[in-house]
Amino acid sequence: QVRLVESGGGLVQAGGSLRLSCAASGRTFSSYAMGWFRQAPGKEREFVAAITWSGDTTSYADSVKGRFTISRDNAKNTVYLQMNSLKPEDTAVYYCAAAALTLARKSTSYDFWGQGTQVTVSS
Numbered sequence: 001q002v003r004l005v006e007s008g009g010g011l012v013q014a015g016g017s018l019r020l021s022c023a024a025s026g027r028t029f030s031s032y033a034m035g036w037f038r039q040a041p042g043k044e045r046e047f048v049a050a051i052t053w054s055g056d057t058t059s060y061a062d063s064v065k066g067r068f069t070i071s072r073d074n075a076k077n078t079v080y081l082q083m084n085s086l087k088p089e090d091t092a093v094y095y096c097a098a099a100a101l102t103l104a105r106k107s108t109s110y111d112f113w114g115q116g117t118q119v120t121v122s123s
Contacts, residue, residue, distance in 0.1 A: 001026045002025070002111070002112040003026050004023070004024050004097070004098060005023050005114055006020060006021070006022050006094065006095065006114045006117040007020070007023070007117060010118075011122065012119075012120070012121055012122070013121070013122050014086060014087055014121055014122065014123050016086050017084045017085075018086065018119060019080060020036070020081040020083065020094055020117060022036075022078065022079045022080075022081075023078050024078065024079070024098065025077065029077040029098075030053055031100070032100060032112075033050060033051065033053055033098070033101070033102055033103045033104065034050065034051050034070075034072060035051075035097045035099065035104065036048040036049045036050070036070060036081045037096075038093065038119075039092055039116075040091060040092040040093075043092075045095070047106070047107070048060070048061055048064055048068065048081070049064065049069075049081060050070065051070045051103065052102070052103045055071065055072050055074075059105060061105075063089075064083075064090075067083065067085045069081070069082040083119070088123045090119060091119060092119060094116060094117050094118075095115075096114045097111075097112060097113045097114070098110060098111060099111060
């Protein structure tokens with residue numbers, strides 16, 4: 001079992017930045033690929049970014065590429081999502097997730113999920 005707790009969400013103006021953190025506890029964090037997803041009201045949950053267990057490979061949704069950066073610190077059991085140049089359409093609940101197998105873009109590939117943190121971008 002892996003427990004994930006997100007933090008760092010909040011209200012920010014368009015063009016601003018936020019850094020989300022996801023702290024993991026339980027089984028060996030460093031053996032899991034990690035991902036960030038988001039869900040806006042009335043919309044399906046969508047992939048945002050993912051990173052391999054070693055941190056050497058990342059993947060991004062086209063909508064955030066060049067603006068968001070995913071990283072991890074296995075010594076701290078934490079994965080981060082640095083979000084720059086935020087837009088109102090980035091408003092959503094952001095979830096981190098852990099995948100036992102490999103880096104993935106599909107939510108069904110992830111085994112454990114956090115409770116989510118709200119990000120609101122005002123125009």
